[in-house]
Amino acid sequence: MVRLQEVLAMRLALFAPARPRRRASFALAAVPVLAVAAVGASHVLSPDDVAPVVAADTPYTITGHGHGHGRGMGxxxxxxYAKNEGWAAERILSHYYGGTTLDAAPGAAITVRLVGQDDRQLDVYSDAGGSVAGRPLAPGEAAHLQPTPGGGANVVVTQGCGGEVLWQAQTDHPWVDPVDLAPDRPADQHLRLCDGSASYRGSLGVALDGTAPRVVNSVDLDDYLLAVVPAESRPDWADTGGAEALRAQAIAARSYASTxxxxxxxxxxxxQDCQVYGGSGAEDPRTTDAVRSTSRSVLVRDGAPVKAEFSASTGGWTAGGDFPAVEDRGDTESPHHDWVVATTAGEIASAFGVGELHDVVAVRNGSGADGGRVTTLKVTGSDGEVxxxxxxxxxxxxxRSDWFTITEGAVAPPTVAEPEPELNSPGNNVGGPVSPVDEKYRELGGAASTLGAPLGPQMMLPNEAGVFRLYTGGVIIWTQSLGAQVVDSSVLREWIPDGTGSAGDAGEPSGEEPVEG
Known part of the structure; x- marks a missing residue:
């Protein structure tokens, strides 16, 4: 095996840009796991029956389902449901949001705080011009607004974003308006930030939050959704039979925004504290179709729009809450439907500050496998109970979610024969038609070697520096400079990123936690 010093040198050379994680994690789909027991029902421990201390390096496995809070639509x-069962948006929404009906919302604008512009003045222009402080803003001119107490603004207009000052004024109307305030205007009428970061439909203005400047976009609700839906879901679902899921997303997002x-x-x-919104430059024609085809449709209950929460993946059952918990068969499409995290007793104890671990006990909601989501977790250690x-x-x-089970012991190895390498998958064709990781594994004797069976597919190292693969007894890592080497998984686990992804990652729904920070 490679000496520890060499492993640390590899870490410095290859992984300095990446933030170390405290444990390895991999998807259950890639790591077949034998049946595991639920942690159990809640109980109170007396001094006479406190469980013995568990050694800090004792391996534990956390198996779980879904990604996000699980409330409302997955x-x-x-x-x-759209792709495999042909459900229309209306049926999808009825399934996830029990007790609601569809209704038409009146046309209205929504005001959006642009968090990335906090504590800045507004610097903006439009290719088609606009107006500010009751005066026209010609094409090529930029407006600069600083909010003032009482709801007004100081205005400076320049030739271009950084050119000659043309005029200055104070105004009680702290907004820059486009040439036409009607919705669904062409791109040349959108307002553009001078820093080049984004463009927006509707108007842009300023306000004070205490003494802190804020920039706000006032925009038609459907125009707002044109940029929300592609950020909160995946436009490419429309290409693979999922157009109705995007229509359902548009209605859910509109309902949520209306509250x-x-x-x-x-x-x-x-x-993501609200709904992700990137301005008109983030729009996609596939999700634009979803928004326009559901225009003004919202979910209502007792005559009022509902806060239609959603998350990336329910894991197979929704969490309940404002809407009844329901089984979610459609979630089998999710890459987060099942997952596994490898950890240790010491890491669990440290997460809850209980000293040395004694016991972990969970109470669950009863919906789904292993007793459902954890409602209460009791962790007992040498320093007390949390x-x-x-x-x-x-x-x-x-x-990734609160639907998980903690079991003492390492991830069980697969009981099936080792699959052939997927030569066309990312990272599996490094150095030629056969992966050098697989060549090394076969050279060492395959599953009969001390490495044992593989625990998942080959994966890419950060910054595409090479590839690695986990096995029962270690890890094979390959880089251009080092070639294929065997390292100990307990060392590698400290600094290989967990690869779990998140609902906000590129290509994943980012409405994972619409109301949580």
């Missing part, structure tokens, strides 16, 4: 599930009332100066924000809710436990353990 985005991957909606895609699965927003965050601050005195803005209804909502443009980050009891937290399932959502808090998920955050403490850095898991």
């Amino acid at each position: 985005q991957w599930g909606a895609y699965g 927003e009332n965050r601050t005195s100066y803005a209804d909502t924000c443009d980050t 009891e937290v809710g399932g959502i808090e436990a998920r955050r403490a353990l850095d898991l």
Whole structure:
């Protein structure tokens, strides 16, 4: 095996840009796991029956389902129902949002805090011109607004974004308006930030949050959704039978936005704390079709729009809450439907600050496999006992959802024969038609060697520096400079990124936590 010093040198050479993680993680689809028992029901431990201390390096396995809070619609599930069962958007919504009906919302604007522009003045222009402080803004001119107490703004207009000052004024109307305030205007009428970061439909203005400047976009609700839906879902689902899932997403997002009332100066924000919104440059024609074809449609209950929460993947059952918990067969399409995290007793104890680990006990909601989502987790250690809710436990353990089971022991090796390498998959054709990792594995004797059976597919190292593959007894890593080498998984686990992805990653739905920070 490679000496520890060499492993550390590899870490410095290859992984300095990447933030180390405290454990390895891999998808269950790639790591077949034998049946595991649920942690059990809640109970109170007396001093006489406290479990013995578990050694810090004792391996534990956390198996789980889904990604996100699981309330309301599962985005991957909606895609699965549309693609595989032919469900229309209306049926998808009825399934996830029980007790609601569809209705038409009146045409309205929504105000959006542009969080990336916090504590800045507004610097903006439009190719078609516009107006500010009651005066026209010609094409090629830029407006610069600084909010003032009382709801007004100081205005400076320049030739271009950084050119000669043309005029200055104070105004009680702290907005830059496009040449036409009607919705669905062409791109040359959109307002553009001088820093080049984004363009927006509707108007842009400024406000004070206490003494801190804020930039706000006032925009027609459907125009707003044109940039929300592609950010919160996957436009390419329309290409693979999932167009109705995008229509369902448009209605859910419109309903959610219709209930927003965050601050005195803005209804909502443009980050994942609300709904992700990147301005008109983020629009996609496939999701534009979804928004336009469902125009003004919202989910209502008792005559009012509902806060139609959604998350990337329910894991097979929704979490309940404002809407009844339901089985989600469509979620089998999700790459997060099942997952596994390898950890240790020491890491679990450290996450909850209980000293040396004694015991972990969970209470569940009863919906789905293993008893369902964790509602309460009790962790006992040498320094005391901590009891937290399932959502808090998920955050403490850095898991994808609160539907998880903790079991003592390492991930069970697969019981099936080793599959042939997937030569056309990313990272499996490095150095030629056969992966050098697989060549090394076969050279060492394959599953009969001390490495044992593989625990998942070959994966890419950060920055595409090489590839690696996990086995029961170690890891094979390959780089251009080092070639294929065997390293110990306990060392590698400290600094290989977990590869779990997140709902906000490129290519994944980013509506994972619409209301959580």
